[in-house]
Amino acid sequence: MRRILKSIWYVLTLRCEEADRIRSLAQSGTTTRIERFGAWSHALVCRGCWIARNQTEKLEALIDDMRGKEPLTDASRGRGLSPEGRARLKRALDAAAQQDEK
Amino acid sequence: MRAERWLREYGDTLFAYAFRRLGDADEAEDAVQETLIAALRAADGFRGESTEKTWLIGILRHKVIDVIRNRRVTPVRVEAVDGDRSASFKDGFWKNRPIKWPALPEDGMRRRELQAALNRAIDELPPTMRTAFCLKEIDGIASKEICKVMSISPTNFWTLLHRARLRLRESLTDEWFEKGQD
Structure with a gap:
């Protein structure tokens, strides 16, 4: 009985920040059933959390698109190899190839 | 060659x-x-x-x-990576209520632009948070292994991932859904 009351109290007093954390980690296996129920029922009565839940679902869909795919190269933002780095790598590869030939 | x-x-x-x-x-x-x-x-x-x-x-x-x-092992503290609390909340409640995102674009080019915006947002995450996020969410490496190689507790790891998602939602809201679409 005490456990049930404690669970009801948890659901009723859950705050947005904690509810958002639980929703965000729902797939991680680190949240309990009562926590997930609390976050779900909190979203029913809290407009901000309802919208956040919707955002989380859409973000998951976007992340799903990226999974297992090769990264985007954005050389314009300085994320490509520098000319010096490229030259250094070329030298290292030549040296490795020569070593292997011996 | x-x-x-x-x-x-x-x-x-x-x-x-x-x-x-x-x-x-x-x-x-x-x-x-x-x-x-x-x-x-x-x-x-x-x-x-x-x-x-x-x-x-x-x-x-x-x-x-x-x-x-x-790398030399230095224990990761979430507070050191992301400050004491997320900027989105005050006393556990939303500081500013999130805005509703419209449906995601189905069209190839718009979708790719949105993916690029997400990529930029990922690049702007703090380094430790970005590493944890990429290894788990993009590369699909098991959380146990990530905790081991990053010398991070499971609790801190999951908190980092949650904070990363929260930041990505905020970035996409600011950069794409509020103003960056046109």
Whole structure:
């Protein structure tokens, strides 16, 4: 009985920040059933959390698109190899190839 | 020479992959170098079941994990990575109520632009948070292994991932859904 009351109290007093954390980690296996129920029922009565839940679902869909795919190269933002780095790598590869030939 | 062609064709992509996870250009270059040398030595074993690029990235993934594992161990504290609390909340409640996102674009080009915005948002995450996020969410590495190589407790790891998602939602709201669509 005490456990049930404690669970009801948890659901009723859950705050947005904690509810958002639980929703965000729902797939991680680190949240309990009562926590997930609390976050779900909190979203029913809290407009901000309802919208956040919707955002989380859409973000998951976007992340799903990226999974297992090769990264985007954005050389314009300085994320490509520098000319010096490229030259250094070329030298290292030549040296490795020569070593292997011996 | 095969390795030179790999460097020419895939060098930037490999570097971008490593840099995003390591946050350090020298370490990223070293990881790419070790990858290409390892690939050169294992080239005869490449059976063409995937593209060359995918094969090289598979090797690089292991090299990146090795670099992270060999870093000097300093315990990761979420507060040190992301401040005491997220800026979105005050006393546990929303400081500013989130805005509703419209349906995600189905159209190829718009969707790709949105993916690019997400990529930029990922690049702007604090380095430790970005590493944890990329290894788990993009590369699909088991959380136990990530905690081990990053020397991070499971609680801190999951908190980092939650904070990362929260930041990504905020960035996409600001950069795409509020103003960046046109």
